[in-house]
Amino acid sequence: MLIGKVVGTVVATRKDPKMEGLKFLLLRQVDVNGQEKEGYVVAVDAVGAGVGEYVLYATGSSARQTVLTDKRPCDAVIMAIIDEWEVNGEVKYRKGAE
Amino acid sequence: MLIGKVVGTVVATRKDPKMEGLKFLLLRQVDVNGQEKEGYVVAVDAVGAGVGEYVLYATGSSARQTVLTDKRPCDAVIMAIIDEWEVNGEVKYRKGAE
Amino acid sequence: MLIGKVVGTVVATRKDPKMEGLKFLLLRQVDVNGQEKEGYVVAVDAVGAGVGEYVLYATGSSARQTVLTDKRPCDAVIMAIIDEWEVNGEVKYRKGAE
Amino acid sequence: MLIGKVVGTVVATRKDPKMEGLKFLLLRQVDVNGQEKEGYVVAVDAVGAGVGEYVLYATGSSARQTVLTDKRPCDAVIMAIIDEWEVNGEVKYRKGAE
Amino acid sequence: MLIGKVVGTVVATRKDPKMEGLKFLLLRQVDVNGQEKEGYVVAVDAVGAGVGEYVLYATGSSARQTVLTDKRPCDAVIMAIIDEWEVNGEVKYRKGAE
Numbered sequence: 024m025l026i027g028k029v030v031g032t033v034v035a036t037r038k039d040p041k042m043e044g045l046k047f048l049l050l051r052q053v054d055v056n057g058q059e060k061e062g063y064v065v066a067v068d069a070v071g072a073g074v075g076e077y078v079l080y081a082t083g084s085s086a087r088q089t090v091l092t093d094k095r096p097c098d099a100v101i102m103a104i105i106d107e108w109e110v111n112g113e114v115k116y117r118k119g120a121e
Numbered sequence: 122m123l124i125g126k127v128v129g130t131v132v133a134t135r136k137d138p139k140m141e142g143l144k145f146l147l148l149r150q151v152d153v154n155g156q157e158k159e160g161y162v163v164a165v166d167a168v169g170a171g172v173g174e175y176v177l178y179a180t181g182s183s184a185r186q187t188v189l190t191d192k193r194p195c196d197a198v199i200m201a202i203i204d205e206w207e208v209n210g211e212v213k214y215r216k217g218a219e
Numbered sequence: 220m221l222i223g224k225v226v227g228t229v230v231a232t233r234k235d236p237k238m239e240g241l242k243f244l245l246l247r248q249v250d251v252n253g254q255e256k257e258g259y260v261v262a263v264d265a266v267g268a269g270v271g272e273y274v275l276y277a278t279g280s281s282a283r284q285t286v287l288t289d290k291r292p293c294d295a296v297i298m299a300i301i302d303e304w305e306v307n308g309e310v311k312y313r314k315g316a317e
Numbered sequence: 318m319l320i321g322k323v324v325g326t327v328v329a330t331r332k333d334p335k336m337e338g339l340k341f342l343l344l345r346q347v348d349v350n351g352q353e354k355e356g357y358v359v360a361v362d363a364v365g366a367g368v369g370e371y372v373l374y375a376t377g378s379s380a381r382q383t384v385l386t387d388k389r390p391c392d393a394v395i396m397a398i399i400d401e402w403e404v405n406g407e408v409k410y411r412k413g414a415e
Numbered sequence: 416m417l418i419g420k421v422v423g424t425v426v427a428t429r430k431d432p433k434m435e436g437l438k439f440l441l442l443r444q445v446d447v448n449g450q451e452k453e454g455y456v457v458a459v460d461a462v463g464a465g466v467g468e469y470v471l472y473a474t475g476s477s478a479r480q481t482v483l484t485d486k487r488p489c490d491a492v493i494m495a496i497i498d499e500w501e502v503n504g505e506v507k508y509r510k511g512a513e
Contacts, residue, residue: 024341024359024393026327031153031208033124035177038201039167039187047122047177049153049206055325055343055357063153065122065177069333069390074209079329079341079359084182084280084378084476085392089333092390096167096190096200098183099122102390103332108343110325111368129251129306131222133275136299137265137285145220145275147251147304161251163220163275172307182280182378182476194265194288194298196281197220226447227502229418231471234495235461235481243416243471245447245500259447261416261471270503280378280476292461292484292494294477295416318439318457318491320425349423349441349455363431363488373427373439373457378476379490383431386488396488397430402441404423405466 024079026053026105029072033065041095048072048101050080055108057116066099067092077116079103122177124151124203127170131163139193146170146199148178153206155214164197165190175214177201220275222249222301225268229261237291244268244297246276251304253312262295263288273312275299318373320347320399323366327359335389342366342395344374349402351410360393361386371410373397416471418445418497421464425457433487440464440493442472447500449508458491459484469508471495 027050035047045067052062057077066080069089078101080086086100087093107117125148133145143165150160155175164178167187176199178184184198185191205215223246231243241263248258253273262276265285274297276282282296283289303313321344329341339361346356351371360374363383372395374380380394381387401411419442427439437459444454449469458472461481470493472478478492479485499509 024391025357026359031206031210031213033177033206034204035201036204037168038177039198041186042200047201049208051153054355055345061152063123065124070331079327079332081390081392083392085381085390087183087186088335088381088388088390094186096179096183096186096198097122098179098181100333100390102336103329103341106328106330108325108327110343112325115325129304129308129311131275131304132302133299134302135266136275137296139284140298145299147306149251159250161221163222185281185284192284194277194281194284194296195220196277196279227500227504227507229471229500230498231495232498233462234471235492237480238494243495245502247447257446259417261418283477283480290480292473292477292480292492293416294473294475318489319455320457348453349443364429373425373430375488375490377490379479379488382433382479382486382488394431394488396434397427397439400426400428402423402425404441406423409423 024081027078027080028053028059029074029076029078039096055110064099066101067097068101070101070104072101072104077105079105122179125176125178126151126157127172127174127176137194153208162197164199165195166199168199168202170199170202175203177203220277223274223276224249224255225270225272225274235292251306260295262297263293264297266297266300268297268300273301275301318375321372321374322347322353323368323370323372333390349404358393360395361391362395364395364398366395366398371399373399416473419470419472420445420451421466421468421470431488447502456491458493459489460493462493462496464493464496469497471497
Protein backbone atom coordinates (compact mmCIF):
# COMPACT_ATOMS: atom_id res chain seq x y z
CA MET A 24 0.00 0.00 0.00
CA LEU A 25 1.04 3.60 -0.37
CA ILE A 26 0.11 6.74 1.51
CA GLY A 27 -2.01 9.29 -0.31
CA LYS A 28 -3.57 12.60 0.62
CA VAL A 29 -7.11 13.13 -0.56
CA VAL A 30 -7.04 16.36 -2.55
CA GLY A 31 -10.10 16.22 -4.77
CA THR A 32 -12.89 14.41 -6.52
CA VAL A 33 -13.59 13.14 -10.02
CA VAL A 34 -17.09 13.11 -11.49
CA ALA A 35 -17.99 10.79 -14.35
CA THR A 36 -21.58 10.26 -15.42
CA ARG A 37 -20.88 8.03 -18.40
CA LYS A 38 -19.11 4.94 -17.18
CA ASP A 39 -19.08 1.19 -17.18
CA PRO A 40 -22.27 -0.06 -15.45
CA LYS A 41 -20.15 -1.86 -12.84
CA MET A 42 -18.80 1.48 -11.64
CA GLU A 43 -22.22 2.93 -10.79
CA GLY A 44 -22.52 4.21 -7.25
CA LEU A 45 -18.80 4.36 -6.53
CA LYS A 46 -17.08 7.55 -5.42
CA PHE A 47 -13.82 8.55 -7.08
CA LEU A 48 -11.31 10.49 -5.02
CA LEU A 49 -8.16 12.10 -6.31
CA LEU A 50 -5.11 11.27 -4.20
CA ARG A 51 -1.73 12.91 -4.18
CA GLN A 52 1.09 10.53 -3.42
CA VAL A 53 3.11 11.61 -0.39
CA ASP A 54 6.59 10.66 0.77
CA VAL A 55 7.35 9.21 4.20
CA ASN A 56 7.53 12.74 5.64
CA GLY A 57 4.05 13.53 4.36
CA GLN A 58 5.25 15.86 1.63
CA GLU A 59 3.13 15.80 -1.51
CA LYS A 60 4.80 14.40 -4.61
CA GLU A 61 4.07 14.79 -8.31
CA GLY A 62 2.27 11.48 -8.69
CA TYR A 63 -1.44 10.96 -8.17
CA VAL A 64 -4.03 8.27 -8.46
CA VAL A 65 -7.81 8.19 -8.71
CA ALA A 66 -9.14 5.68 -6.19
CA VAL A 67 -12.54 4.35 -5.21
CA ASP A 68 -13.40 5.28 -1.65
CA ALA A 69 -14.29 2.23 0.49
CA VAL A 70 -14.04 3.90 3.88
CA GLY A 71 -15.71 7.32 3.70
CA ALA A 72 -12.56 9.42 3.38
CA GLY A 73 -12.71 13.19 2.94
CA VAL A 74 -10.57 15.87 1.33
CA GLY A 75 -7.48 16.59 3.44
CA GLU A 76 -7.24 13.16 5.01
CA TYR A 77 -4.23 10.88 4.65
CA VAL A 78 -5.15 7.39 3.56
CA LEU A 79 -3.74 4.03 2.57
CA TYR A 80 -4.63 2.79 -0.87
CA ALA A 81 -4.17 -0.58 -2.52
CA THR A 82 -3.73 -1.09 -6.24
CA GLY A 83 -4.10 -3.86 -8.80
CA SER A 84 -6.28 -6.89 -8.15
CA SER A 85 -6.05 -6.17 -4.42
CA ALA A 86 -8.18 -3.09 -5.08
CA ARG A 87 -11.09 -5.43 -5.86
CA GLN A 88 -11.03 -7.24 -2.52
CA THR A 89 -13.41 -4.91 -0.70
CA VAL A 90 -17.14 -5.67 -0.74
CA LEU A 91 -17.67 -2.40 -2.60
CA THR A 92 -15.19 -3.03 -5.42
CA ASP A 93 -15.58 -6.80 -5.91
CA LYS A 94 -15.47 -7.76 -9.63
CA ARG A 95 -15.41 -4.14 -10.77
CA PRO A 96 -12.98 -2.52 -13.22
CA CYS A 97 -11.31 -0.66 -10.36
CA ASP A 98 -7.53 -0.77 -9.86
CA ALA A 99 -7.14 1.50 -6.82
CA VAL A 100 -9.09 1.61 -3.57
CA ILE A 101 -8.80 3.57 -0.35
CA MET A 102 -8.96 0.87 2.32
CA ALA A 103 -7.89 2.78 5.43
CA ILE A 104 -7.79 6.31 6.86
CA ILE A 105 -4.51 6.95 8.62
CA ASP A 106 -4.45 8.13 12.25
CA GLU A 107 -0.71 8.29 12.58
CA TRP A 108 2.52 7.07 11.13
CA GLU A 109 6.04 7.22 12.44
CA VAL A 110 9.50 6.70 11.01
CA ASN A 111 12.48 5.77 13.20
CA GLY A 112 10.48 6.62 16.30
CA GLU A 113 9.46 10.07 15.08
CA VAL A 114 5.79 10.81 14.44
CA LYS A 115 5.57 12.11 10.89
CA TYR A 116 1.82 12.58 10.87
CA ARG A 117 -0.92 12.54 13.48
CA LYS A 118 -4.49 13.19 12.45
CA GLY A 119 -5.79 16.46 13.81
CA ALA A 120 -2.31 17.71 14.68
CA GLU A 121 -1.48 19.26 11.29
CA MET B 122 -7.20 4.63 -12.03
CA LEU B 123 -5.43 7.38 -13.87
CA ILE B 124 -6.66 10.25 -16.01
CA GLY B 125 -5.95 10.09 -19.72
CA LYS B 126 -6.79 12.27 -22.70
CA VAL B 127 -7.89 10.42 -25.80
CA VAL B 128 -5.54 11.58 -28.55
CA GLY B 129 -5.72 8.90 -31.21
CA THR B 130 -6.50 5.43 -32.43
CA VAL B 131 -4.55 2.26 -33.15
CA VAL B 132 -5.56 -0.12 -35.94
CA ALA B 133 -4.48 -3.76 -35.89
CA THR B 134 -5.92 -6.30 -38.28
CA ARG B 135 -3.78 -9.24 -37.26
CA LYS B 136 -4.40 -9.96 -33.61
CA ASP B 137 -5.30 -12.57 -31.06
CA PRO B 138 -8.83 -13.83 -31.82
CA LYS B 139 -10.00 -12.71 -28.38
CA MET B 140 -9.27 -9.09 -29.32
CA GLU B 141 -11.63 -9.08 -32.32
CA GLY B 142 -14.20 -6.31 -32.26
CA LEU B 143 -12.49 -4.19 -29.64
CA LYS B 144 -11.53 -0.57 -30.27
CA PHE B 145 -8.05 0.60 -29.29
CA LEU B 146 -7.66 4.21 -28.25
CA LEU B 147 -4.38 5.99 -27.62
CA LEU B 148 -4.37 7.93 -24.36
CA ARG B 149 -1.94 10.55 -23.19
CA GLN B 150 -1.40 10.54 -19.47
CA VAL B 151 -2.23 13.88 -17.86
CA ASP B 152 -1.24 15.38 -14.52
CA VAL B 153 -3.75 16.65 -11.95
CA ASN B 154 -3.89 20.01 -13.74
CA GLY B 155 -4.82 18.34 -17.01
CA GLN B 156 -1.45 18.94 -18.65
CA GLU B 157 -0.36 16.20 -21.02
CA LYS B 158 2.66 14.20 -19.95
CA GLU B 159 5.13 12.06 -21.86
CA GLY B 160 3.55 8.74 -20.97
CA TYR B 161 0.82 7.06 -22.96
CA VAL B 162 -1.20 3.89 -22.96
CA VAL B 163 -3.29 2.04 -25.53
CA ALA B 164 -6.62 1.13 -23.94
CA VAL B 165 -9.74 -0.72 -25.02
CA ASP B 166 -12.74 1.57 -25.09
CA ALA B 167 -15.64 0.26 -22.97
CA VAL B 168 -17.67 3.45 -22.84
CA GLY B 169 -17.70 5.03 -26.31
CA ALA B 170 -15.05 7.67 -25.72
CA GLY B 171 -13.90 10.01 -28.48
CA VAL B 172 -10.74 11.91 -29.35
CA GLY B 173 -10.32 14.94 -27.11
CA GLU B 174 -12.20 13.52 -24.13
CA TYR B 175 -10.67 13.04 -20.68
CA VAL B 176 -11.23 9.58 -19.33
CA LEU B 177 -10.45 7.26 -16.44
CA TYR B 178 -8.67 4.07 -17.30
CA ALA B 179 -7.95 0.98 -15.24
CA THR B 180 -4.98 -1.29 -15.78
CA GLY B 181 -3.92 -4.84 -15.00
CA SER B 182 -6.44 -7.56 -14.21
CA SER B 183 -8.98 -4.85 -13.36
CA ALA B 184 -9.02 -3.98 -17.06
CA ARG B 185 -10.73 -7.33 -17.68
CA GLN B 186 -13.67 -6.68 -15.37
CA THR B 187 -15.93 -5.05 -17.95
CA VAL B 188 -18.33 -7.22 -19.96
CA LEU B 189 -16.43 -6.22 -23.10
CA THR B 190 -12.95 -7.17 -21.90
CA ASP B 191 -13.73 -10.27 -19.81
CA LYS B 192 -11.07 -12.99 -20.24
CA ARG B 193 -9.29 -11.07 -23.01
CA PRO B 194 -5.56 -10.27 -23.23
CA CYS B 195 -6.28 -6.63 -22.47
CA ASP B 196 -4.42 -4.76 -19.70
CA ALA B 197 -5.95 -1.28 -20.00
CA VAL B 198 -9.59 -0.22 -20.34
CA ILE B 199 -11.38 3.11 -20.44
CA MET B 200 -14.16 2.64 -17.89
CA ALA B 201 -15.43 6.22 -17.49
CA ILE B 202 -15.61 9.54 -19.31
CA ILE B 203 -14.81 12.42 -16.99
CA ASP B 204 -17.25 15.32 -16.60
CA GLU B 205 -15.21 17.23 -14.10
CA TRP B 206 -12.45 16.97 -11.55
CA GLU B 207 -11.30 19.33 -8.89
CA VAL B 208 -8.27 19.67 -6.68
CA ASN B 209 -8.35 21.56 -3.38
CA GLY B 210 -11.71 23.04 -4.30
CA GLU B 211 -10.56 24.32 -7.68
CA VAL B 212 -12.11 22.90 -10.83
CA LYS B 213 -9.22 21.67 -12.99
CA TYR B 214 -11.35 20.36 -15.82
CA ARG B 215 -14.98 20.63 -16.80
CA LYS B 216 -16.20 18.95 -19.94
CA GLY B 217 -17.24 21.46 -22.59
CA ALA B 218 -15.51 24.33 -20.81
CA GLU B 219 -12.06 23.88 -22.35
CA MET C 220 -1.26 -2.07 -23.78
CA LEU C 221 1.88 -0.41 -25.02
CA ILE C 222 3.46 -0.15 -28.44
CA GLY C 223 6.68 -2.05 -29.02
CA LYS C 224 8.97 -2.57 -31.98
CA VAL C 225 10.22 -6.11 -32.46
CA VAL C 226 14.01 -5.83 -32.53
CA GLY C 227 15.27 -9.29 -31.70
CA THR C 228 14.89 -12.76 -30.27
CA VAL C 229 15.83 -14.53 -27.07
CA VAL C 230 16.79 -18.22 -27.04
CA ALA C 231 16.50 -20.27 -23.85
CA THR C 232 16.83 -24.04 -23.87
CA ARG C 233 16.64 -24.58 -20.15
CA LYS C 234 13.33 -23.30 -18.93
CA ASP C 235 10.21 -24.07 -16.97
CA PRO C 236 8.36 -26.93 -18.74
CA LYS C 237 5.31 -24.68 -19.19
CA MET C 238 7.34 -22.38 -21.42
CA GLU C 239 8.21 -25.09 -23.96
CA GLY C 240 7.29 -24.22 -27.53
CA LEU C 241 6.85 -20.51 -26.96
CA LYS C 242 8.78 -17.93 -28.94
CA PHE C 243 10.40 -15.03 -27.08
CA LEU C 244 10.73 -11.74 -28.91
CA LEU C 245 12.64 -8.71 -27.71
CA LEU C 246 10.63 -5.50 -27.96
CA ARG C 247 11.84 -1.94 -27.74
CA GLN C 248 9.32 0.39 -26.19
CA VAL C 249 8.42 3.27 -28.48
CA ASP C 250 6.84 6.65 -27.79
CA VAL C 251 3.68 7.90 -29.50
CA ASN C 252 5.77 9.17 -32.41
CA GLY C 253 7.29 5.74 -32.96
CA GLN C 254 10.71 6.71 -31.60
CA GLU C 255 12.50 3.92 -29.77
CA LYS C 256 13.02 4.45 -26.08
CA GLU C 257 15.44 2.94 -23.57
CA GLY C 258 13.00 0.42 -22.14
CA TYR C 259 12.48 -3.07 -23.47
CA VAL C 260 10.50 -6.17 -22.69
CA VAL C 261 10.74 -9.82 -23.68
CA ALA C 262 7.32 -11.02 -24.79
CA VAL C 263 5.82 -14.28 -25.97
CA ASP C 264 4.62 -14.01 -29.55
CA ALA C 265 0.95 -15.01 -29.94
CA VAL C 266 0.41 -13.57 -33.42
CA GLY C 267 3.41 -14.44 -35.59
CA ALA C 268 5.19 -11.09 -35.42
CA GLY C 269 8.56 -10.54 -37.06
CA VAL C 270 11.57 -8.31 -36.49
CA GLY C 271 10.85 -4.74 -37.54
CA GLU C 272 7.12 -4.86 -36.90
CA TYR C 273 5.30 -2.59 -34.47
CA VAL C 274 3.08 -4.49 -32.10
CA LEU C 275 0.80 -4.14 -29.12
CA TYR C 276 1.75 -6.09 -26.06
CA ALA C 277 -0.15 -6.78 -22.84
CA THR C 278 1.51 -7.38 -19.49
CA GLY C 279 0.68 -8.96 -16.15
CA SER C 280 -2.09 -11.52 -15.78
CA SER C 281 -3.60 -10.24 -19.03
CA ALA C 282 -0.61 -11.75 -20.81
CA ARG C 283 -1.97 -15.18 -19.90
CA GLN C 284 -5.34 -14.70 -21.59
CA THR C 285 -4.33 -16.00 -25.01
CA VAL C 286 -4.76 -19.71 -25.79
CA LEU C 287 -1.00 -19.95 -26.18
CA THR C 288 -0.06 -18.42 -22.83
CA ASP C 289 -2.87 -19.75 -20.62
CA LYS C 290 -1.59 -20.74 -17.14
CA ARG C 291 2.05 -20.19 -18.10
CA PRO C 292 4.65 -18.13 -16.20
CA CYS C 293 4.52 -15.46 -18.89
CA ASP C 294 3.98 -11.79 -18.03
CA ALA C 295 4.13 -10.18 -21.48
CA VAL C 296 2.46 -11.21 -24.74
CA ILE C 297 2.27 -9.72 -28.21
CA MET C 298 -1.44 -9.81 -28.95
CA ALA C 299 -1.65 -7.62 -32.08
CA ILE C 300 0.44 -6.41 -35.00
CA ILE C 301 -0.16 -2.73 -35.67
CA ASP C 302 -1.23 -1.54 -39.12
CA GLU C 303 -1.43 2.12 -38.26
CA TRP C 304 -1.78 4.57 -35.43
CA GLU C 305 -2.55 8.23 -35.42
CA VAL C 306 -2.33 11.04 -32.90
CA ASN C 307 -4.43 14.19 -33.17
CA GLY C 308 -5.39 13.26 -36.72
CA GLU C 309 -1.83 12.73 -37.87
CA VAL C 310 -0.69 9.27 -38.94
CA LYS C 311 2.38 8.46 -36.86
CA TYR C 312 2.95 5.01 -38.31
CA ARG C 313 1.58 3.06 -41.25
CA LYS C 314 2.84 -0.42 -41.91
CA GLY C 315 4.84 -0.62 -45.14
CA ALA C 316 5.23 3.15 -45.35
CA GLU C 317 8.37 3.44 -43.23
CA MET D 318 10.41 -9.57 -4.29
CA LEU D 319 12.35 -6.54 -3.17
CA ILE D 320 14.42 -5.82 -0.08
CA GLY D 321 13.03 -3.34 2.40
CA LYS D 322 14.16 -2.03 5.76
CA VAL D 323 11.44 -1.72 8.39
CA VAL D 324 11.56 1.91 9.52
CA GLY D 325 8.17 2.55 11.07
CA THR D 326 4.53 1.79 11.62
CA VAL D 327 1.22 3.08 10.32
CA VAL D 328 -1.88 3.18 12.51
CA ALA D 329 -5.34 3.27 10.96
CA THR D 330 -8.45 2.75 13.06
CA ARG D 331 -11.00 3.37 10.33
CA LYS D 332 -10.46 0.80 7.62
CA ASP D 333 -12.07 -1.83 5.47
CA PRO D 334 -13.37 -4.63 7.75
CA LYS D 335 -11.13 -7.14 5.94
CA MET D 336 -8.06 -5.26 7.19
CA GLU D 337 -8.93 -5.65 10.88
CA GLY D 338 -6.17 -7.21 12.94
CA LEU D 339 -3.39 -6.69 10.42
CA LYS D 340 -0.23 -4.78 11.28
CA PHE D 341 1.06 -2.17 8.82
CA LEU D 342 4.79 -1.59 8.66
CA LEU D 343 6.53 1.17 6.75
CA LEU D 344 9.42 -0.09 4.65
CA ARG D 345 12.17 1.87 3.02
CA GLN D 346 13.34 0.38 -0.24
CA VAL D 347 17.06 -0.40 -0.21
CA ASP D 348 19.50 -1.00 -3.03
CA VAL D 349 21.65 -4.14 -3.35
CA ASN D 350 24.24 -2.59 -1.03
CA GLY D 351 21.66 -2.02 1.67
CA GLN D 352 21.54 1.74 1.21
CA GLU D 353 18.14 3.28 1.80
CA LYS D 354 16.45 4.79 -1.25
CA GLU D 355 13.70 7.36 -1.63
CA GLY D 356 10.93 4.86 -2.27
CA TYR D 357 8.83 3.27 0.43
CA VAL D 358 5.90 0.93 0.78
CA VAL D 359 3.43 0.12 3.53
CA ALA D 360 3.23 -3.64 3.92
CA VAL D 361 1.25 -6.07 6.07
CA ASP D 362 3.53 -8.02 8.37
CA ALA D 363 3.10 -11.79 8.01
CA VAL D 364 6.26 -12.84 9.83
CA GLY D 365 6.61 -10.71 12.97
CA ALA D 366 9.21 -8.27 11.67
CA GLY D 367 10.44 -5.37 13.77
CA VAL D 368 11.83 -1.89 13.14
CA GLY D 369 15.41 -2.07 11.89
CA GLU D 370 15.10 -5.47 10.23
CA TYR D 371 15.70 -6.09 6.56
CA VAL D 372 12.90 -8.02 4.94
CA LEU D 373 11.62 -9.38 1.66
CA TYR D 374 8.24 -8.14 0.55
CA ALA D 375 5.96 -9.28 -2.24
CA THR D 376 3.51 -7.04 -4.04
CA GLY D 377 0.36 -7.36 -6.14
CA SER D 378 -1.84 -10.44 -5.98
CA SER D 379 1.11 -12.39 -4.58
CA ALA D 380 0.74 -10.32 -1.42
CA ARG D 381 -2.56 -12.12 -0.78
CA GLN D 382 -1.06 -15.63 -0.80
CA THR D 383 -0.26 -15.78 2.92
CA VAL D 384 -2.87 -17.18 5.33
CA LEU D 385 -3.02 -13.77 6.98
CA THR D 386 -3.68 -11.74 3.84
CA ASP D 387 -5.88 -14.12 1.86
CA LYS D 388 -8.72 -12.29 0.04
CA ARG D 389 -7.89 -8.97 1.71
CA PRO D 390 -7.35 -5.59 -0.01
CA CYS D 391 -3.64 -5.81 0.68
CA ASP D 392 -1.08 -5.31 -2.10
CA ALA D 393 2.19 -5.67 -0.17
CA VAL D 394 3.23 -8.25 2.40
CA ILE D 395 6.43 -8.96 4.31
CA MET D 396 6.94 -12.68 3.75
CA ALA D 397 10.50 -13.17 5.00
CA ILE D 398 13.05 -11.64 7.38
CA ILE D 399 16.49 -11.57 5.80
CA ASP D 400 19.45 -13.17 7.57
CA GLU D 401 22.00 -12.37 4.92
CA TRP D 402 22.46 -11.47 1.32
CA GLU D 403 25.51 -11.39 -0.84
CA VAL D 404 26.42 -9.95 -4.24
CA ASN D 405 29.26 -11.35 -6.33
CA GLY D 406 30.52 -13.32 -3.36
CA GLU D 407 30.58 -10.34 -1.01
CA VAL D 408 28.28 -10.28 2.00
CA LYS D 409 26.31 -7.03 1.78
CA TYR D 410 24.24 -7.59 4.88
CA ARG D 411 24.31 -10.03 7.77
CA LYS D 412 21.77 -9.76 10.54
CA GLY D 413 23.33 -8.72 13.82
CA ALA D 414 26.53 -7.58 12.14
CA GLU D 415 25.44 -4.02 11.33
CA MET E 416 9.63 -10.84 -19.00
CA LEU E 417 12.87 -9.01 -18.39
CA ILE E 418 16.49 -10.07 -18.59
CA GLY E 419 18.40 -10.35 -15.33
CA LYS E 420 21.90 -11.39 -14.39
CA VAL E 421 22.17 -13.60 -11.33
CA VAL E 422 24.58 -11.81 -8.99
CA GLY E 423 23.86 -13.22 -5.56
CA THR E 424 21.70 -15.01 -3.05
CA VAL E 425 19.40 -14.03 -0.21
CA VAL E 426 19.06 -16.18 2.90
CA ALA E 427 15.96 -15.93 5.10
CA THR E 428 15.26 -18.45 7.84
CA ARG E 429 12.17 -16.81 9.26
CA LYS E 430 9.58 -16.65 6.55
CA ASP E 431 6.01 -17.43 5.59
CA PRO E 432 5.55 -21.25 5.72
CA LYS E 433 4.60 -21.24 2.02
CA MET E 434 8.09 -20.03 1.14
CA GLU E 435 9.88 -22.99 2.74
CA GLY E 436 12.24 -24.79 0.41
CA LEU E 437 12.46 -22.06 -2.20
CA LYS E 438 15.75 -20.52 -3.26
CA PHE E 439 16.02 -16.74 -3.54
CA LEU E 440 18.40 -15.32 -6.09
CA LEU E 441 19.37 -11.69 -6.46
CA LEU E 442 19.14 -10.46 -10.04
CA ARG E 443 20.56 -7.30 -11.53
CA GLN E 444 18.42 -5.88 -14.31
CA VAL E 445 20.34 -5.56 -17.56
CA ASP E 446 19.66 -3.47 -20.66
CA VAL E 447 19.36 -4.95 -24.16
CA ASN E 448 23.15 -4.78 -24.53
CA GLY E 449 23.65 -6.84 -21.39
CA GLN E 450 24.92 -3.92 -19.32
CA GLU E 451 23.92 -4.05 -15.66
CA LYS E 452 21.54 -1.37 -14.50
CA GLU E 453 20.74 0.03 -11.07
CA GLY E 454 17.56 -1.97 -10.58
CA TYR E 455 17.41 -5.40 -9.02
CA VAL E 456 14.88 -7.99 -8.01
CA VAL E 457 14.89 -11.01 -5.71
CA ALA E 458 13.39 -13.97 -7.57
CA VAL E 459 12.60 -17.57 -6.75
CA ASP E 460 14.67 -19.93 -8.87
CA ALA E 461 12.53 -22.44 -10.79
CA VAL E 462 15.19 -23.62 -13.22
CA GLY E 463 18.44 -24.16 -11.30
CA ALA E 464 20.18 -20.94 -12.30
CA GLY E 465 23.59 -20.02 -10.92
CA VAL E 466 25.50 -16.83 -10.22
CA GLY E 467 26.76 -15.25 -13.45
CA GLU E 468 23.98 -16.59 -15.65
CA TYR E 469 21.61 -14.40 -17.62
CA VAL E 470 17.99 -15.35 -17.09
CA LEU E 471 14.44 -14.41 -17.93
CA TYR E 472 12.20 -13.63 -15.01
CA ALA E 473 8.46 -13.11 -14.80
CA THR E 474 6.75 -10.93 -12.23
CA GLY E 475 3.32 -10.51 -10.67
CA SER E 476 0.76 -13.30 -10.69
CA SER E 477 2.63 -14.90 -13.60
CA ALA E 478 5.42 -15.65 -11.14
CA ARG E 479 3.07 -18.14 -9.45
CA GLN E 480 2.46 -20.22 -12.57
CA THR E 481 5.35 -22.63 -12.11
CA VAL E 482 4.80 -25.86 -10.17
CA LEU E 483 7.29 -24.62 -7.59
CA THR E 484 5.67 -21.25 -6.93
CA ASP E 485 1.98 -22.13 -7.22
CA LYS E 486 -0.15 -20.31 -4.60
CA ARG E 487 2.91 -18.89 -2.83
CA PRO E 488 3.53 -15.26 -1.86
CA CYS E 489 6.14 -14.95 -4.59
CA ASP E 490 6.04 -12.13 -7.14
CA ALA E 491 9.15 -12.89 -9.23
CA VAL E 492 10.38 -16.16 -10.67
CA ILE E 493 13.27 -17.17 -12.90
CA MET E 494 11.59 -19.28 -15.56
CA ALA E 495 14.38 -19.59 -18.17
CA ILE E 496 18.14 -19.49 -18.49
CA ILE E 497 19.18 -17.55 -21.57
CA ASP E 498 21.47 -19.15 -24.17
CA GLU E 499 21.57 -16.18 -26.49
CA TRP E 500 19.81 -13.01 -27.45
CA GLU E 501 20.22 -10.75 -30.42
CA VAL E 502 19.11 -7.26 -31.37
CA ASN E 503 18.81 -6.13 -34.98
CA GLY E 504 20.72 -9.22 -36.13
CA GLU E 505 23.61 -8.67 -33.76
CA VAL E 506 24.26 -11.21 -31.00
CA LYS E 507 24.35 -9.28 -27.73
CA TYR E 508 24.95 -12.26 -25.50
CA ARG E 509 25.87 -15.88 -26.03
CA LYS E 510 26.30 -18.17 -23.07
CA GLY E 511 29.91 -19.27 -22.63
CA ALA E 512 31.20 -16.55 -24.95
CA GLU E 513 31.53 -13.79 -22.37
